[in-house]
Amino acid sequence: MKIGIVSDSHGDVRVFEDMLSAFGAADAEMWLHAGDFAPDADVLEEMTGKPVVRxxxxCDFHMEGVYDETVVEIAGHRIFLTHGHLFNVRFDTAMLAEAARESGADIAVYGHTHIALEERGDITVLNPGSIARPRDERRGSFMLVELSEDEKPAVTLIRI
Structure with a gap:
């Protein structure tokens, strides 16, 4: 199953058009939005017609039914999804990986730093960077991830 991962859109939903026109993005069967701004996920869902977990x-305000973290089960994988600010991700991902491990997840997805990252270990840690306000390059980024049961995720970072 192919999923898209995006974060830190900060209300600039115009960037979703460029993101969705990137090669392979239309093949994503669902999307994960790692926060800042969670309401942007509604726009993404409307644009794609695909479910978006957020x-x-x-930088978000309270939204009914939306939390700081959640666990999603997809194609034999458990994904721990959070924004990252509550796990000191500006310094390292150890606390985040431990939270994912404790939740039984094999993948941790976060945002917050606006810097794309992929770390492999017993927990695969993914940060798609910021689609709207990148700090690691001039162009925004997102990830497409192919998930198959009993296989490590195949991750592609895409710059728009």
């Missing part, structure tokens, strides 16, 4: 970021 979490709150440090």
């Amino acid at each position: 979490v709150l970021g440090n």
